[in-house]
Amino acid sequence: xxxxxxxxxxxxxxxxxxxxxxxxxxxxxxxxxxxxxxxxxxxxxxxxxxxxxxxxxxxxxxxxxxxxxxxxxxxxxxxxxxxxxxxxxxxxxxxxxxxxxxxxxxxxxxxxxxxxxxxxxx
Ligand code: HEM
Numbered sequence: 001x002x003x004x005x006x007x008x009x010x011x012x013x014x015x016x017x018x019x020x021x022x023x024x025x026x027x028x029x030x031x032x033x034x035x036x037x038x039x040x041x042x043x044x045x046x047x048x049x050x051x052x053x054x055x056x057x058x059x060x061x062x063x064x065x066x067x068x069x070x071x072x073x074x075x076x077x078x079x080x081x082x083x084x085x086x087x088x089x090x091x092x093x094x095x096x097x098x099x100x101x102x103x104x105x106x107x108x109x110x111x112x113x114x115x116x117x118x119x120x121x122x
Contacts, residue, residue, distance in 0.1 A: 001063070011056045012052075016112065016115075018046070019050065019108065019109070019112035020116070022046060023106070024109050026042050027105055042094065046108065050087055057081070080115055083111055083114065083118070087112055090111070
């Protein structure tokens with residue numbers, strides 16, 4: 001149980017790192033480009049990271065639910081779930097909508113960092 005929890009937290013943190021870091025690395029000023037082939041790979045990476053966050057987050061919630069000694073803050077989990085849906089939506093529409101993809105990249109990174117802050121500070 002302890003090992004499962006540790007592995008899930010590790011995967012959760014790796015997903016977080018990808019959601020925060022890869023949009024920033026893809027900004028034109030950071031050497032990124034919005035060539036279609038690169039953007040397709042970036043979108044796939046971000047959607048995979050969002051899916052990883054969702055699955056590991058749900059599994060961590062389940063572990064807390066079955067632990068009699070732990071208390072589960074359902075409001076916090078609902079807020080994190082909502083923010084993850086926004087981040088996933090931004091990733092899904094990264095290159096489908098015309099104009100300003102770098103604004104969506106910034107938002108995606110900031111929303112993910114905000115979710116991490118909520119996870120730690122709430
Ligand atoms: C972008 C999305 C997310 C980010 C950046 C994020 C970030 C984090 C971080 C940094 C922690 C460690 C906090 C600590 O141990 O003090 C954490 C723990 C946790 N996360 Fe997330 N999270 C995200 C999405 C989710 C979602 C969608 C769920 C639930 C469906 C979820 C459920 C949990 C739970 C239950 C824990 C606590 C595990 C424990 O203490 O045993 N997270 N998250």
